Amino acid sequence: MNIIYVSPEIVPFAKTGGLADVAGTLPKCLSKLGHNVTVFMPLYKGVKNVTNPVQMNLSFEIPIFNNSKPGSIYKGFLPESKTPIYFIENDGYYGRNELYKDPKTGKDFADNCERFIFFSRGVLEAIKLLKLTPDIIHCNDWQSALIPVYLKTLYATDLCFQKVRSVFTIHNLGYQGLFWHWDMKLTGLDWSLFNWKQLEFFGNLNLLKGGIVFSDVINTVSKKYAEEIQTTDDFGKGLEGILRERSKDLYGILNGIDYSVWDPAHDRLIPANYSINDLKGKQVCKRHLQQRFNLPQKDVPVLAMITRLDVQKGVLLLADIFDDLMKLDLQFVLLGTGNIEYESRFKAYAKQYPKKVGIYIGFDNALAHEIEAGADIFLMPSKYEPCGLNQLYSLRYGTVPLIRNTGGLADTITDCTPATLKNGKANGFSFDEFTSQALLKTITRAVTLCKDKARWLRIMKHGMKQDWSWEHSAREYAKLYEKALQKA
Ligand code: ADP
Secondary structure (H helix, E strand, O other), rough: EEEEEEEOOOOOOOOOOHHHOOOOOHHHHHHHOOOEEEEEOOOOOOOOHHHHOOEEEEEEEEEEEEEEEEEEEEEOOOOOOOOEEEEEOOOHOOOOOOEOOOOOOOOOOHHHHHHHHHHHHHHHHHHHHOOOOOOEEEEEOOOOHHHHHHOOOOOOOOOHHHOOEEEEEEOOOOOOOOOEEEHHHHHOOOOOHHHOOOOEEEEEEEEEHHHHHHHOEEEOOOHHHHHHOOOHHHHHHHOHHHHHHHHEEEEEEOOOOOOOOOOOOOOOOOOOEEEEEHHHHHHHHHHHOOOHHHOOOOOOEEEEEEEEEOHHHHHHHHHHHHHHHHHOOEEEEEEEEOOHHHHHHHHHHHHHHOOEEEEOOOOHHHHHHHHHHHHHHEEEEEOOOOOOHHHHHHHHHOOEEEEEEHHHHHHOOOEEHHHHHHOOOOOOEEEOOHHHHHHHHHHHHHHHHHHHHHHHHHHHHHHHHHEEHHHHHHHHHHHHHHHOOOOO
C-alpha cells in the first residue's frame, strides 16, 4: 500500500506530547511491514537543529482568503530508516521557536488556524508536485483534520486523489482546533459546510469535527477511549453525538512503544542499565534520582509523575491530598510543565517538604528517562487518557504504574489483587472514581505492598516482561487502511 502519514509533530524533529512519539515510530513499522510510507510535517524552526533536510526545487502557492501564500518542500528521512519525510516550508508560519504557543503570552498563536490550513493544503499540493500516488492519507489530530475535508470537496475532482481514502486518528479530543467563524473564509471552503452537521460547533469553526465527519475511517488510540468518547460530554467534549453517528467507522488501536528508545536494558540516558534478569542497575538509578532531586538516599518508595500539568492528568487530585500523602513514608518527584497555577502549587510543596519532594518544572527528555528508571511507582490519575505512554514505559522500567481506570490506562493496567497477583496478570494499581480520596487509598495500598519485597518484585516482573511494541499495532493500522480502501 502507498501510505501518506501526516502529523503536526514527529520525534525527534518536534514534540509537545505523545502524538510525536507515535508519529516517529508507526510510519517506520509500517515500512517494515512492506508498505510504502511517506511522511509529512511542517518545517518548524527547530527541525534544522536535528536534521539537515534538502530543499527540493518545488514550490507552490496556497490561496488564503484574498492572499496567496508561498510554500516549498524539504526532504529528509526518519532517523535510522529509509522512510522519507517531507517538510512543508513557510518561514512566516513555522519559523518560530514554539509549535503552537507564543512563549511571551503563553497563549496559542493567533494565526494557528491559518498555519494549519496552509499545512493541510500544502500537503495535498506537495503530493501532486512530488507525483506521489497514495492509496491512503492518514491524518492526525486537528492540525491535519482539514485534509479529509479537502479531499471530499475542493480536491474531489482532482485526478491525483480519485482513489485515495482518508484515515483520521484522534489522539486527544480535548484539543479540537476551535476558531472563530470568520476563519472559515481562510479555508477556501464553501460556507455551506459551516453547519452543525459538518464544520460548525456552537458558532465556531471546529477543524477536528471536519476530520471526524469527512474521513473514510476514524480511530483513536485505545479501544476503551473509542467507547468512552461516544458516551458523555466529559469524554466526547461536545462531539459525542457526531462520533456516535460514525460509530461503525470508529475504531480503537492502542499505541505501541519504541523499545529501541524506552528500554532500561540499553537506555543511554540512565546511569545504569538493567533488565528483568538483572535488576541491580535499578537500585543505582534510584539512588541517582534521589541525588538529582536532593532527596535523602533512603530505601523508601519513590513515587513519580512526568506530565503536562493539565486538569486532564489529575494533578489536582494529587495536589488536594498532598499533606496527607506527606504523612506516608515515601518520596515524590515530578517533571512537568503547563498550567502556571499548578506549577506554583507544586513548587510550593517542594519548598514545604524539601526532604520528601523534588519538582522540576520544564520539558526534559533525559530527565524523563532517569525518572522512569529511578522511581518505584508511576502515578497517572488521569481524568481521561486516550492511550497514555508513560504507563507503558513504566512497565518496561519496572516502575509500577498506579492509574485511574480510564481509556488506554484501563486497557493496559491490571489492578493488583490477590487473584491477579497469583495468575500473573497484576502489573499495577488502579482506581475508578475520579476523587482525591480514591487516589490516596490506592497510593496507600501500593506503598504498603511495596514493603513486601517478594510480592513487589512479582508485580514489577509481570510488567517488565509484557510486550507493548508497535509491531502488533502497526498490523492493526494496516487492517484499518484495508477497511478504508473498501469505502465507496
Ligand atoms: P500526552 O500526549 O497527553 O501529553 P502521553 O502519555 O500520551 O500524554 O505522552 C506524553 C509524552 O510526553 C511521554 O513521552 C512523556 O514522557 C513526555 N513528557 C510529558 N511531559 C514531559 C516533560 N515535562 N518532560 C519530558 N517529557 C515529557
